[in-house]
Amino acid sequence: MQILDGKIVSKAVKLKTKDKTELFKAAGNRAPHLAAILVGSDGASETYVASKVKNCEEVGFKSSLIRFDENINEAELIDAIKKLNTDDSVDGILVQLPLPKQIDEEKIISLINPEKDVDGFHPVSIGKMVQGLPTFIPATPYGILLMLEHYKIETSGKHAVVIGRSNIVGRPISILLSRNTYPGNCTVTVCHSRTTNLKEICLQADIIVAALGIPEFLKADMVKENAVVIDVGITRVKDDTKKSGFALKGDVDFANVAPKCSFITPVPGGVGLMTIAALLMNTFTACENKFK
DSSP: EEEHHHHHHHHHHHHHHHHHHEEEEEEEEOOOOEEHHHHHHHHHHHHHHHHHHHHHHHHHEEEEEEEEETTTHHHHHHHHHHHHHHHTOOOEEOOOSSOOOTEEEEEEEHSSGGGGTTTSHHHHHHHHHTTTOOOOHHHHHHHHHHHHHTTTTTTTEEEEEEEETHHHHHHHHHHHHSSSSSOOOOOOEETTTTTTSHHHHHHSSSSSEEEEEOOOOOOOOGGGGGGEEOOOOOEEETTTTTTTSSEEEEEBBBHGGGGGEEOOOOSSHHHHHHHHHHHHHHHHHHHHTTTT
C-alpha cells in the first residue's frame, strides 16, 4: 500500500507554477492576480480562503480578499463581481461557497466571466469540459488528475466507481476519467444515495473516488484487493481526545481500507491540498491567456 501524499504532489505542482510565474514576469509580464470573495465568517471558509491567499504569495501571485457581511444583499454581491469581471488587473475570480441563504449561488457563479472562472464552476466551463475543449477544470477533480499523473497510476481500461454526483466533484471527475486521454480512458460508474447494490459495484472497481460527505462511509468489505482509493470527503467529527475538540474524517474508513489498497489518499493531507494547487494552475493559465 502506498499513500498518495497531497503534501508531496502539491509542493511539486506549486514549485512548477512558481517557476513558470518567474519566467512569465521575467518576460515583462505582471504577476497573476487571484481575487477571492468571502461572505460571512464561517470558520471552514475562513481557513480555506486564508490558505488560498498564503499559497498565492508562495508562488509569486498577487491576491485580493474581498469581504462581505453575511447579511449582504444579492445586488451588492452582483455589483462586486461585475467590477472584478471588468478589472483587467484581475485574472481569476473565486466566490467561496457556501453562500448565505438569501444569495442564489447558481446565479452568482453564472455571473463570473468564464475567462476568469478559475474554480471551473461556470456553465460555459462545464460545457467545454464535457466536450473535451480547453477550459478551466473544477479545482478538486483537476487536483485528483494531477495526483494520479504524479504517481503514474494506470487508468486506461480500468473500472472507476465514483460515489457522489455533485457538480463540484462527482459529476466532473466521472467525465474526466472517461476522457480519451491520460489520466482517463476508464469505464466509469457513478453511484449515489439511491444506488441499491453499491457494495457489489464498489467490489468491481479498480479505482474508487469517494465524494459523498459521509464520514468513513466506504468500508473494507466494499473494496477489492489492490484497488486505488481517492478520498475526497472531509468532515469535522466531535472528538474529545483532540485539543480542538474535533477530528477530520474522510469518506473512507482509512484504518481498515488502507491495507487492501495499492494506493490511497489520507485525510487530511490528500486531495484537499491538491485542490489549492490546481486552483493556482488555473489562475496562471487565466493570466497567460491574456498575453497570448
